[in-house]
Amino acid sequence: AQSVTQLGSHVSVSEGALVLLRCNYSSSVPPYLFWYVQYPNQGLQLLLKYTSAATLVKGINGFEAEFKKSETSFHLTKPSAHMSDAAEYFCAVSDLRGKLIFGQGTELSVKP
């Protein structure tokens, strides 16, 4: 069975600091991995996805994530946080038919 664990339900960074949101997955088959962002009272927006091509994946808004098979990780990073990055972030894994399994989410706060 596939599963996702996001380490840290809340992360707080200062504006301009590095953002690191952690995600570990469990999958018996080569996974498709995703990061989504959610602003209050809205749906989820796809930030980036890994589908077995390059291990370093670049997404929207300056975010990127690196797939590390040996560590079963897919951490999300951004070199410099902006106030507008404050939101909830979800890591997800899917099977070949597209069924998504989500982590618990990490709320990112950005301090001025």
Added chain:
Amino acid sequence: DGGITQSPKYLFRKEGQNVTLSCEQNLNHDAMYWYRQDPGQGLRLIYYSQIVNDFQKGDIAEGYSVSREKKESFPLTVTSAQKNPTAFYLCASTLTNGAFFGQGTRLTVV
């Protein structure tokens, strides 16, 4: 523009009442999903449908029902058997390379 439309955005339900949440997509996706979101619990899968006239239970299907009579539509009914229905409900449609989400329906029991 292609996308997923959920309606209504806000919905209030009285105790013992059934309500239906609408989800329509014009992305020509075969698969559609309903998730429930509660604070601190992430997204939990209620029902999903890979093809018209077929659907499967997710992790928390009790108290919910769905239909998939058309490719574009996947309505969710929250029945009176669902004891704690207050939550944010999200509909999604997918290809294997990612899901597209609607803007959600916030259901509150009054």
